[in-house]
Amino acid sequence: MKKLLSGNEAIARGAWEGGVRVASAYPGTPSTEIMENIATYPEIYSEWAPNEKVAMEVALGGSFGGARALVSMKHVGLNVAADPLFTAAYTGVNGGLVIITADDPGMHSSQNEQDNRHYARAAKVPMLDPSDSAEAREFTMAALDISENFDTPVLLHTTTRISHGKSTVEMAEPLPLRQAGFQPNKSKYVMIPAYGKRRHLAVEKRLNSLAEFAGDTALNRIEWADTSIGVITSGIAYQYVKEVAPHASVLKLGLIWPLPADMIKEFAAGVDRLYVVEELDPFLEEQIKALGVSVIGKEAFPVTGELNPELIGIGLGLGGTETGSVKVDMVNTIDLPMRAPAMCSGCPHRGLFYTLKKLKLVVAGDIGCYTLAVGKPLEAIDTCVCMGASIGGAMGMEKAGIDGVIGVLGDSTFIHSGITGLINMVYNGSHGTVVVLDNRITAMTGRQQNAASGKRISGDEAPALDIPQLCRALGVNDIHVVDPYDLQAMEKAVRAAVDYPGVSVVITKRPCLLIDKKARRQPVRLDNEACRGCGLCLKLGCPAIEKVLGEGCKIGIRINETLCTGCGICTQICPSRAIAAEWEEKRL
Amino acid sequence: MSKVINITFAGVGGQGILLASDMTANALISAGYDVKQSEIHGMSQRGGSVVSDLRFGRKVYSPLIPKGETNILIAFERLEGLRSIPLLRQGGIAVVNDESILPVGCSATDYPADALERIAAEADEAIIVNATEMATRAGNVRAANMVLMGILSCLLPVKEDIWLSAIRERFNGKISEINEKAFNLGREHQVMAATR
Numbered sequence: 001m002k003k004l005l006s007g008n009e010a011i012a013r014g015a016w017e018g019g020v021r022v023a024s025a026y027p028g029t030p031s032t033e034i035m036e037n038i039a040t041y042p043e044i045y046s047e048w049a050p051n052e053k054v055a056m057e058v059a060l061g062g063s064f065g066g067a068r069a070l071v072s073m074k075h076v077g078l079n080v081a082a083d084p085l086f087t088a089a090y091t092g093v094n095g096g097l098v099i100i101t102a103d104d105p106g107m108h109s110s111q112n113e114q115d116n117r118h119y120a121r122a123a124k125v126p127m128l129d130p131s132d133s134a135e136a137r138e139f140t141m142a143a144l145d146i147s148e149n150f151d152t153p154v155l156l157h158t159t160t161r162i163s164h165g166k167s168t169v170e171m172a173e174p175l176p177l178r179q180a181g182f183q184p185n186k187s188k189y190v191m192i193p194a195y196g197k198r199r200h201l202a203v204e205k206r207l208n209s210l211a212e213f214a215g216d217t218a219l220n221r222i223e224w225a226d227t228s229i230g231v232i233t234s235g236i237a238y239q240y241v242k243e244v245a246p247h248a249s250v251l252k253l254g255l256i257w258p259l260p261a262d263m264i265k266e267f268a269a270g271v272d273r274l275y276v277v278e279e280l281d282p283f284l285e286e287q288i289k290a291l292g293v294s295v296i297g298k299e300a301f302p303v304t305g306e307l308n309p310e311l312i313g314i315g316l317g318l319g320g321t322e323t324g325s326v327k328v329d330m331v332n333t334i335d336l337p338m339r340a341p342a343m344c345s346g347c348p349h350r351g352l353f354y355t356l357k358k359l360k361l362v363v364a365g366d367i368g369c370y371t372l373a374v375g376k377p378l379e380a381i382d383t384c385v386c387m388g389a390s391i392g393g394a395m396g397m398e399k400a401g402i403d404g405v406i407g408v409l410g411d412s413t414f415i416h417s418g419i420t421g422l423i424n425m426v427y428n429g430s431h432g433t434v435v436v437l438d439n440r441i442t443a444m445t446g447r448q449q450n451a452a453s454g455k456r457i458s459g460d461e462a463p464a465l466d467i468p469q470l471c472r473a474l475g476v477n478d479i480h481v482v483d484p485y486d487l488q489a490m491e492k493a494v495r496a497a498v499d500y501p502g503v504s505v506v507i508t509k510r511p512c513l514l515i516d517k518k519a520r521r522q523p524v525r526l527d528n529e530a531c532r533g534c535g536l537c538l539k540l541g542c543p544a545i546e547k548v549l550g551e552g553c554k555i556g557i558r559i560n561e562t563l564c565t566g567c568g569i570c571t572q573i574c575p576s577r578a579i580a581a582e583w584e585e586k587r588l
Numbered sequence: 589m590s591k592v593i594n595i596t597f598a599g600v601g602g603q604g605i606l607l608a609s610d611m612t613a614n615a616l617i618s619a620g621y622d623v624k625q626s627e628i629h630g631m632s633q634r635g636g637s638v639v640s641d642l643r644f645g646r647k648v649y650s651p652l653i654p655k656g657e658t659n660i661l662i663a664f665e666r667l668e669g670l671r672s673i674p675l676l677r678q679g680g681i682a683v684v685n686d687e688s689i690l691p692v693g694c695s696a697t698d699y700p701a702d703a704l705e706r707i708a709a710e711a712d713e714a715i716i717v718n719a720t721e722m723a724t725r726a727g728n729v730r731a732a733n734m735v736l737m738g739i740l741s742c743l744l745p746v747k748e749d750i751w752l753s754a755i756r757e758r759f760n761g762k763i764s765e766i767n768e769k770a771f772n773l774g775r776e777h778q779v780m781a782a783t784r
Contacts, residue, residue, distance in 0.1 A: 002617070004610070004613050004614055004617055004623060004625070108628050132624075132651075160628065161626060161651060161652070164626070164627060164628065165624065165625065165626040165627075165651040166610075166613065166623075166624065166625040166626075166651075167623070167624045167625070167648075167651065168617060168622065168623060236651075239649040239650045239651065240649070240650050240652070242649040242650075243649040243650035243654070244654075246649075308652055308654070308655075309650050309652060309654045310654055310655055333670065333671050333673070333674060336667060336670060336671050336700060337667070337691050337694045337698045337699060337700075338691065339600065339635065339636055339637045339667075339668075339691040339692075340636060340691070340692070340693075341601075341635055341636040342635050342692040342693070344635075376693055377693060538693075541692060541693055542692075543635055543692045546690050546696075547690075547694075547695040547696055548690070548696045549696040549697065556695075556696065
């Protein structure tokens with residue numbers, strides 16, 4: 001059967017057809033839909049882990065137990081999971097283990113643009129690089145076979161365009177299941193130095209066998225055509241090369257580590273001019289040059305951002321696409337107003353950032369929807385580095401002598417990497433404050449359950465992590481739980497926490513409005529006559545508060561009733577009390 | 589080079605752009621074409637611009653449409669339509685929903701009031717419709733995407749019954765009826781425009 005699938009859907013399909021039985025992940029764009037789709041196959045145990053390190057360990061344990069296993073994450077997630085990865089390379093596997101790293105060239109939704117192909121070389125494990133959805137499915141299954149045949153974890157590398165791009169996939173029935181079972185083997189699975197040294201030898205030997213395999217496997221192939229121009233490429237870049245230079249000879253690499261040295265030399269010898277086309281770093285280029293092969297690479301193609309057909313056409317000296325008749329840049333669209341992403345109307349986070357800005361605090365931010373508070377008009381975030389860095393960062397600034405620093409992060413991020421930072425604050429005598437924006441969900445990536453949600457990936461009920469109780473257990477004595485829709489209570493709690501001579505935690509507790517639609521209330525009403533036109537409500541950056549022409553109040557403010565959820569934050573900050581909430585009136 | 593037709597869907601998050609793109613892709617697959625689609629989600633979920641590239645032909649390589657190669661632009665909103673005009677190739681068609689959605693934090697004075705005129709001036713062929721109003725007539729304002737898909741269906745080599753079965757497969761009961769009605773309103777609009 002043929003179907004249009006995204007790369008992520010195709011990976012999930014490949015996992016199911018390939019007999020994966022244990023799968024774990026932490027959400028992260030562009031990888032999230034892999035586990036969401038795996039969860040639709042009841043035969044596979046799937047879960048959201050608290051972070052990528054735990055997810056990797058669960059998958060490795062599944063493999064030790066004889067099950068085929070999969071773990072998926074975004075590129076920066078592999079930094080978190082790198083510790084188990086590097087030693088899993090030594091232990092090898094029992095059931096096949098595939099590790100998916102979804103990179104984000106162009107940083108559509110990431111804090112950096114790291115090229116995770118380097119992990120394959122650094123950890124000494126093979127890496128596959130699919131170029132469309134059909135290959136995403138096929139390579140997932142191939143990775144499981146390679147894993148078992150060579151006793152190694154296998155990395156599968158995707159990028160945003162592969163993960164989120166859709167193309168047709170031919171599907172099949174699942175393979176017969178592998179028999180699970182754990183065979184104790186201490187010198188393989190217990191990595192003490194004595195055993196580890198022996199395993200390192202095995203790893204080096206394995207890399208040699210894999211390099212030989214790279215020359216034989218159909219994953220790598222030469223497409224001979226016009227030999228005046230030859231291109232070595234892989235992944236999405238392969239499609240762009242075929243688009244702009246259908247006449248060129250191509251060495252298409254599916255297995256990008258280790259590389260097929262002889263095949264590369266044979267291809268180089270058969271063409272007049274040799275290019276390597278790859279996104280981000282000169283990963284292939286440096287290895288090819290180390291073989292003594294002369295190749296044109298990053299001098300012709302950018303090292304930052306995504307590639308696209310035009311960039312490749314220019315780099316290959318073809319001057320854009322071959323179809324011509326381009327009408328580019330006839331209209332000046334640069335002056336058009338941008339449509340930047342913003343926090344949703346009714347978002348429980350909005351009021352907190354308004355308050356933090358009002359109190360002129362230095363805000364160490366973190367990764368989540370709330371990072372959007374850096375934009376206009378709130379502009380209330382001062383740092384954002386990685387998951388959990390708000391807490392360590394706030395602590396470090398405090399020790400550097402900076403006053404009024406506050407760390408802010410969401411529930412999922414706190415569980416992922418914030419808890420250890422908070423332990424450090426208590427242990428090392430911080431006087432700082434941490435705000436946990438507890439909306440009961442991992443919202444930014446599209447609302448995935450977490451340990452505080454009370455639900456699992458399956459939708460089944462689960463114990464919900466009690467965050468105040470956890471903080472108490474860590475030794476935090478000053479804990480405030482507030483409703484973020486109550487601005488007065490929130491400001492009071494933040495002020496008290498900042499003044500407290502010890503570690504404080506403020507938990508703003510209200511579910512993401514997108515998971516609790518019943519919490520939506522009647523839209524607020526703006527009394528155009530009562531409004532004095534100060535424009536303070538516009539400082540909230542609420543999508544429902546619009547500035548229009550010829551209607552609304554005297555400065556043209558109007559409440560968009562379709563968007564307004566009646567959260568009432570604007571009613572609390574309006575100095576002329578011109579905005580009223582129906583539910584508020586009823587309460588009075 | 590075998591001929592590949594490029595369609596760009598552009599609008600604002602929440603307008604049902606990706607659904608329309610998906611359903612069009614599936615209709616084209618049913619009609620026997622190779623199809624590739626590329627879109628970005630993530631930050632775009634929060635009221636940002638959404639663009640989906642759809643390409644079909646005998647064999648499609650790149651999922652991204654080369655800049656200035658779009659044959660048909662389906663714009664769900666005026667400003668996003670204007671923003672996407674440079675993507676059109678010569679002889680390309682722009683189908684634009686006559687609706688404006690103010691970007692968050694943008695004052696009405698910054699919103700290009702002449703967006704439609706500029707689109708009409710730049711595109712070789714512009715089809716301007718009030719899909720939002722037609723969807724309301726069909727029974728639900730959110731079916732504007734189906735109105736636009738109805739217009740698009742007249743421009744593509746896919747038989748009507750394939751589109752209709754795609755709608756019936758995707759939606760159930762009353763919702764399916766409304767969407768089918770919206771689709772037909774779009775289709776009729778285009779047929780009438782073509783015969784004028």
